[in-house]
Amino acid sequence: xxxxxxxxxxxxxxPDRQIDCHGALLMPGLVNAHTHxxxxxxxxxxxxxxxxxWLEQVIWPYEARHTAESCYWGALLNAAECIRSGITCVCDxxxxxxxxxxxxxxxxxxxxxxxxxxxxxLEEIPNLLTQILHLREQWANHPLIRxxxxxxxxxxxxxxxxxxxxxxxxxxxxxxxxxVSETAREQQDCLSQHxxxxxxxxxxxxxxxxxxxxxxxxxxxxxxIDLAAQRGATVVHCPRSNLxxxxxxxxxxxxxxxxxxxxxxxxxxASNNSQDILEEMRFASLLQKxxxxxxxxxxxxxxxxxxxxxxxxxxxxSLGHLAIQEPADxxxxxxxxxxxxxxxNSQADLxxxxxxxxxxxxxxxxxxLYENGVHNTIDMERLYRTLPRFHPSVx
Numbered sequence: 001x002x003x004x005x006x007x008x009x010x011x012x013x014x015p016d017r018q019i020d021c022h023g024a025l026l027m028p029g030l031v032n033a034h035t036h037x038x039x040x041x042x043x044x045x046x047x048x049x050x051x052x053x054w055l056e057q058v059i060w061p062y063e064a065r066h067t068a069e070s071c072y073w074g075a076l077l078n079a080a081e082c083i084r085s086g087i088t089c090v091c092d093x094x095x096x097x098x099x100x101x102x103x104x105x106x107x108x109x110x111x112x113x114x115x116x117x118x119x120x121x122l123e124e125i126p127n128l129l130t131q132i133l134h135l136r137e138q139w140a141n142h143p144l145i146r147x148x149x150x151x152x153x154x155x156x157x158x159x160x161x162x163x164x165x166x167x168x169x170x171x172x173x174x175x176x177x178x179x180v181s182e183t184a185r186e187q188q189d190c191l192s193q194h195x196x197x198x199x200x201x202x203x204x205x206x207x208x209x210x211x212x213x214x215x216x217x218x219x220x221x222x223x224x225i226d227l228a229a230q231r232g233a234t235v236v237h238c239p240r241s242n243l244x245x246x247x248x249x250x251x252x253x254x255x256x257x258x259x260x261x262x263x264x265x266x267x268x269x270a271s272n273n274s275q276d277i278l279e280e281m282r283f284a285s286l287l288q289k290x291x292x293x294x295x296x297x298x299x300x301x302x303x304x305x306x307x308x309x310x311x312x313x314x315x316x317x318s319l320g321h322l323a324i325q326e327p328a329d330x331x332x333x334x335x336x337x338x339x340x341x342x343x344x345n346s347q348a349d350l351x352x353x354x355x356x357x358x359x360x361x362x363x364x365x366x367x368x369l370y371e372n373g374v375h376n377t378i379d380m381e382r383l384y385r386t387l388p389r390f391h392p393s394v395x
Contacts, residue, residue, distance in 0.1 A: 001324075001325055001327060002323060002324055002325065002326050002327070004324060005323060005324060019332075019361070021332060023334065023336045024332045024360065025332070025335055026322075026331075026332055027308075027330065027331060027333065027350075028308045028309070028319070028321060028329065029086065029087065029088025029089065029308070029319075029329040029330055029331050029362065030085070030086045030087045030277040030307050030331065031087065031088070031089045031090075031264070031277070031307065031308055031309075031311050031320070032082055032087045032089070032091065032264070032265055032266055032275060032277055033213060033263035033265045033310070033311040034093070034177070034213065034215040034216075034236040034238055034266070034267060035078065035082075035090055035091070035092055035093075035266055035267060035268060036094045037074060037075040037079065037090065037092045037100055037103070037268075038066065038070070038071040038072075038074030038075050038094055038095075038096070038099070038100065039059070039074065039094070039268035039269060039270040040074050040075075040081065040268070040269040040270075040275075041073070041074040041387065041389075042058070042062055042269070042270040043269040043270060043273055044273060045058055045062070045270055046058030046059070050245060050246050050247075051182060051183050051185075051245045051246075051247055052183070052185060054271070058270075059270065063095060067096070068096045068098065069388075071094065071095065071096035072096075073103075073386055073387055073388055074387075074388070075092070075094075075099060075100045075102075075103035075104065076106070076107060076378060076383055077383060078090075078103075078269065078275060079103055079104055079378070080375060080380060081269075081274070081275045082109065082275050083107060083108075083109065083362050083369045083370045083375065083377075084356065084359065084362070084370055084375070085274075085275055085278070085356040086277070086278070086331040086356065086359035087109075087275065087362075088109065088110055088329040088330070088331065088362060088363070088364045089110040089111065089112075089311075089317060089329065089364075090104065090110075090111050091111070091112040091114065091177060091213055091236070091265070091315060092104070092111060092113050093116055093152075093215075094115070095115070095116050095121070097114075097132070097135055097147070100113050101113045101135070101139055101145050101147070104144070104145060105144060105145055106378075107377050108144070108364050108365070108367050109144065109369070110317060110329060110364055110365070111145055111146070112146050112147075112175060112315045112317070113135075113139075113147055114150035114175065114176075114177035115132050115135065115147075115149060115150060116150045116152050117149065117150060117151055117161065118152045118156040118157055118161070119157060119158050119161055122161060129164060129165075129168060132147070132149055133168070133172065135147050136172060136174065144365060146315065146316055146317065147174065148169075148174045148176060148315075149165055149168060149169055149175075149176060149177070150176070150178060151176070151178050151207065152178070153179040153180075153186065153198070154186070154190050154194075154198040154202065155186060155190070159205075162202070162207065163205055165205075165207065166205045166206040169209075169211070173211075174211075175211045175213065175314060175315055176207055176209065176211060176212040177212075177213045178202060178207065178212065178214060179215050180198050180199055180202065180214040180215065180217050180220070181197065181198050181199060181216065181218060181219040181224070182215070182216035182217075182218055182242070182247055183218065183219065183248070184248065186219070187219040197220075197223075199214070199217075199224040199227060199228060200227065208227070208228065208231040209232070209233060210231070210232035210233065210313060211313075211316070212231070212233040212234065212314060213233075213234050213236050213311065213314045213315070214228065214233050214234065214235050214236065215236045215265060215267070216236070216238055216241075216250065217235045217237070217250050217255070218242055218247050218248040218249065218250045219248065225251075225254055225255060225260070228258070228260050229258040229260050232261075232313075233260070234260070234262070234311060235250070235255050235260055235261070235262045235263070236262075236263045236264065236265040236311070237250050237252050237262050237263070237264055237280075237284055238250075238264070238265045238266065238267045238272070238280070239252075239280060239283040239287055240266070240267075240272050240279065240280055240283050241265075241267035241271045244271060244272060244273075245271055249287050249291060252284055252287075252288055253288045253292060253298065256302065261310045261311075261313065262306050262310055263306055263310040263311035263314075264277055264280045264281060264284060264307050264310075265280070266280055274356075276356045278354050278355065278356055279356070280307070281303045281306065282303075282352060284298060284306065285297070285351060300345070300347035300348045300350065300351045301347060303351050304347060305320070308320030327364075327365055328363060328364075328365060329363065329364050329365065330363050331359055331361060331362050331363070332359070332360050332361035333350070333354060333358050333359055333360070334358045334359075335358075337355075337358060339353045339354075339355070340353060340354075360372055
């Protein structure tokens with residue numbers, strides 16, 4: 001926990017160590033509110049494919065070959081990249097969630113681990129929902145790991161599963177993590193098949209709540225936006241992944257104007273190629289300015305909130321605050337490079353000029369995970385030697 005904030009420590013305060021922060025920016029840690037950590041092993045796979053083809057031809061065949069062990073190493077690689085980029089909390093959606101939780105815990109990251117559930121997975125693992133409850137019990141007292149649940153999307157989950165997930169989430173206080181209206185095809189198919197949008201369909205089962213992270217939301221209708229605002233759900237904006245897969249540009253400005261909390265996510269390294277939230281923040285702001293023709297949109301202050309505190313209410317974590325008795329999740333960003341000079345506006349410099357390589361220290365819960373090029377919780381050489389190598393035919 002943070003003991004004090006300010007230039008002058010209280011009388012009698014005797015720290016174990018003092019760190020010189022001169023020439024650097026001390027700030028809350030960044031939050032990656034939507035990722036699929038083990039897919040770091042498929043970075044740059046399936047280049048040039050639209051989402052549905054990418055899923056069907058690359059991701060799902062690859063996942064069929066995944067094991068608990070390969071998921072662990074992929075998640076650990078992702079954790080290392082996140083820590084190096086100044087991310088102190090991740091919201092992960094994937095299979096083999098025990099492996100993901102183990103990797104995040106060993107790395108020292110704060111993490112909301114949300115096991116993916118689909119009709120196909122339930123056929124393969126009939127007791128999947130029971131396993132998720134056991135996972136929740138196992139990690140219940142961990143200071144950094146929280147378990148949620150992730151109904152993948154309306155096109156992979158039928159009525160029975162969506163209903164079961166909603167009941168489970170309500171009964172056991174599980175945060176919900178779901179893909180919503182990522183593509184125009186998803187939006188149109190749901191309208192054709194069910195007569196409602198994906199968001200309205202999920203809401204009909206009680207899945208859109210203040211504890212719901214809705215990833216992407218590129219194609220939400222105006223009525224969808226009103227509904228999301230009424231329910232108090234959080235949108236996770238993933239601009240670079242949406243651009244790379246040709247899915248479109250989410251109307252983040254409309255979400256904010258409607259009073260919706262908007263967080264930022266990278267999506268996986270297979271659809272984005274990096275876990276750099278500073279870049280995500282920059283793309284989000286520039287895209288809204290450029291598409292709307294208004295340079296005042298998504299200001300540095302708004303963008304910083306999206307990258308730090310916005311996901312907090314949905315995840316159940318206290319995020320984005322450097323204050324006494326708040327978790328000591330913080331980063332130190334060097335301002336010694338030329339692109340930080342002359343330093344007229346530190347928030348604007350962070351948004352438009354900063355690089356992930358400027359991060360020189362990452363701390364979670366008072367523990368320094370990374371400092372000046374050295375990972376303290378991950379043996380990087382062992383990690384590189386041990387990484388499973390997948391070679392899909394499309395790569």
